[in-house]
Amino acid sequence: MTKEIKGTKIKPEEEKKLDPAKMGVMLMGTPKEAEVEGQAMVYCRTQCPWCLNWGRSICSTNVYIWYTCGSCGGRFRA
Secondary structure, rough: OOOEEEOOOOOOOHOOOOOOHEEEEEEEEOOOOOOOOOOOOEEEEOOOOOOEEEEEEEEOOOOOOOEEEOOOOOOEEE
C-alpha cells in the first residue's frame, strides 16, 4: 500500500529561509518501473495543501524536505 501524505503550507517569508537544494517537485501520473531491481525510488501519494491536488513525491526526508506542486506551484512540506 502506498503511503499517503497531506502537505502543510509554507508561507513566502518562511520559504526564504529554506535551502533550495532540499526542494523536490510533486509530480502527476504514475512512475515508470526501474530497469534494475533495487534502484527504484520510493514514492508517496502526496496532497498539495494549496490546490488539494494529489500527486507523487519521493518519500525520503534525507533527499527532500519541502516541495513545489507540479500543478499550482504552491510550496509545502510533506
